[in-house]
Amino acid sequence: MRLDSLTAAQRALLASVRDDWIEVGLCTEPADREAAEHGAIAAYRAAGMEPPKVIVWLESPLAGAIGQDQAIRLAGFRDRIWDQAGPRAWASIRAVTRRHARQQVWTQLEARARALIGEQATEQVLAEIRAAVAGGLDGPVWQQVGSAVGEQMPGESVVYWWDGDLGPQLGDSLAFYDAVERLGIDLGGLFDDVVRVVRNAGWWWPMDGGLILTERPTVISRDDAGRLHNATGPAVAYPDGFTVWAWHGTLVPEYAITADWDVERILREYNVEVRRCAIERMGWHAFIEESGMSPVGPEVPDPGNPPYTLRLYELPDELDDTFTVAVRILLCVNGSTDRDGTRRRFGLVVPAHHDDPVAAAASLYDVPVEDYRQLEIRR
Numbered sequence: 001m002r003l004d005s006l007t008a009a010q011r012a013l014l015a016s017v018r019d020d021w022i023e024v025g026l027c028t029e030p031a032d033r034e035a036a037e038h039g040a041i042a043a044y045r046a047a048g049m050e051p052p053k054v055i056v057w058l059e060s061p062l063a064g065a066i067g068q069d070q071a072i073r074l075a076g077f078r079d080r081i082w083d084q085a086g087p088r089a090w091a092s093i094r095a096v097t098r099r100h101a102r103q104q105v106w107t108q109l110e111a112r113a114r115a116l117i118g119e120q121a122t123e124q125v126l127a128e129i130r131a132a133v134a135g136g137l138d139g140p141v142w143q144q145v146g147s148a149v150g151e152q153m154p155g156e157s158v159v160y161w162w163d164g165d166l167g168p169q170l171g172d173s174l175a176f177y178d179a180v181e182r183l184g185i186d187l188g189g190l191f192d193d194v195v196r197v198v199r200n201a202g203w204w205w206p207m208d209g210g211l212i213l214t215e216r217p218t219v220i221s222r223d224d225a226g227r228l229h230n231a232t233g234p235a236v237a238y239p240d241g242f243t244v245w246a247w248h249g250t251l252v253p254e255y256a257i258t259a260d261w262d263v264e265r266i267l268r269e270y271n272v273e274v275r276r277c278a279i280e281r282m283g284w285h286a287f288i289e290e291s292g293m294s295p296v297g298p299e300v301p302d303p304g305n306p307p308y309t310l311r312l313y314e315l316p317d318e319l320d321d322t323f324t325v326a327v328r329i330l331l332c333v334n335g336s337t338d339r340d341g342t343r344r345r346f347g348l349v350v351p352a353h354h355d356d357p358v359a360a361a362a363s364l365y366d367v368p369v370e371d372y373r374q375l376e377i378r379r
Contacts (some may be wrong), residue, residue: 004118006125010183017182021129021175024199025137025168031215032200033057039196040204040211045192052211059240061167062149064214068205069153071212079135116185129179134172140227141220142169144251145236148244167203168215175199215239223248225352230257231281247277257281258265263291266372267318275322282330288313296328300357303375304365308333308343310348310357326352332358 004318041051058064058091117125146169147293177191197204197213205278219237223229225251225287228236234243234254243256250273259265269275279287287293296312313329329347336341354360 002311005120006183007026011128012177013124016184017175017179018132018271019077021133021171021178022136025133025141025171031057031202031213034214036197036201036213037211039193040206040213043193044206044211046190047160050209052057052206052209053211056210057214058243059210059215060217060238061145061214062152062242063240064203064205064212065149065153067197067212068207071207073209086161094239099144103312111212117180125176125179125183130172130176132271133175136226137171138169140222140225140249142167142171144228144249145244147251148236153243166206167198169203170194170198174225187240225249232306233257247280249271250277262288266310267291267316272322275286275319283345285331285345288347293329296355297357301371302361303358304361305333305335305371311358312354312360313347314358315339315352328352328354328360330354330357330364332361 009208014292026258037055040055044051056067058067076291088191124266172194174191176366177187178195181187202214202216204214215238217236219234221230221233221235224249228244228246228251229248230246234257235246236244243254245257247256247265247299252274253271256271256274256277259278263282266275266278266282269278293313293316296314299309299311302308302310309332313331313332315327315329320326325351330350331345334344334346350360350363354363358373359369362369364371
């Protein structure tokens with residue numbers, strides 16, 4: 001069967017596939033090591049490779065990346081691992097990792113599957129599945145985790161840490177092929193073994209003669225927009241202590257989240273991302289009051305949120321480099337109540353050319369200022 005276009009019922013099926021793979025990508029349960037190993041061994045065989053003589057489990061992608069680097073650096077594993085692997089040199093692991101892991105374990109599957117899918121159906125499934133999974137997981141979660149791994153890798157690493165790695169960042173591609181198979185295209189189980197590993201483990205590095213598998217995180221914390229975020233702890237944490245700290249999608253050092261911040265310390269902070277995180281943690285309304293920020297004109301009624309008000313403030317000179325363009329702060333009140341029944345005051349960043357708080361608020365909603373002013377009249 002060749003899939004050339006999708007029916008309405010088939011498009012509806014894609015939502016469950018999408019949700020399933022997002023759940024896989026956000027899983028924080030311990031790895032099923034037996035299932036992952038069986039899948040990896042089968043993937044080696046499907047790619048025409050000898051199964052790995054040595055399988056090593058590590059507790060985080062950072063440990064896995066360092067493990068791969070050390071395997072290549074030492075041209076073999078030491079101690080117990082070397083004894084099991086035998087005397088064969090590992091000097092070609094880097095090339096093998098790229099050639100076999102990427103091409104034989106994955107790229108072959110991709111090429112063969114695409115041959116069975118029409119162009120129109122391919123585009124439909126890509127739009128419904130692959131983009132949604134990548135947008136929900138790869139960019140906001142796994143690319144950030146990868147960046148944190150890269151920042152902590154030893155400077156003398158002999159290879160890029162991601163050489164040959166496979167794992168949760170493949171979720172969008174695997175979701176694509178899973179969807180195609182559920183839609184009735186028989187791919188002959190071409191990717192089943194890779195799926196088995198990704199469903200049951202974290203990052204993994206298949207190499208010639210050896211395999212590194214890693215645990216899944218124990219914590220993944222995100223904000224309402226799906227970005228990595230945790231106001232009280234690590235946004236991502238692994239069993240060996242490797243952590244990723246983030247504030248609404250921006251990677252920050254641990255102290256940005258754990259430190260006690262006051263105005264004086266915020267103004268002394270040299271890292272602009274940390275400074276912005278600290279202000280938002282403190283709350284712009286509190287920072288404005290305690291720092292003595294200068295108001296721009298009087299407080300005015302908010303037409304979009306009566307009976308509350310709006311007011312513009314100048315940014316202190318010490319914070320000029322916090323933003324890439326000149327800005328002011330619009331202090332406003334949340335349009336809905338929090339769980340405790342109160343309404344939170346908060347500051348929003350607006351372009352510095354605004355002198356009118358109402359015009360600044362209208363720009364945030366991308367509506368003409370006169371339309372925003374009419375909201376109060378219509379009430």
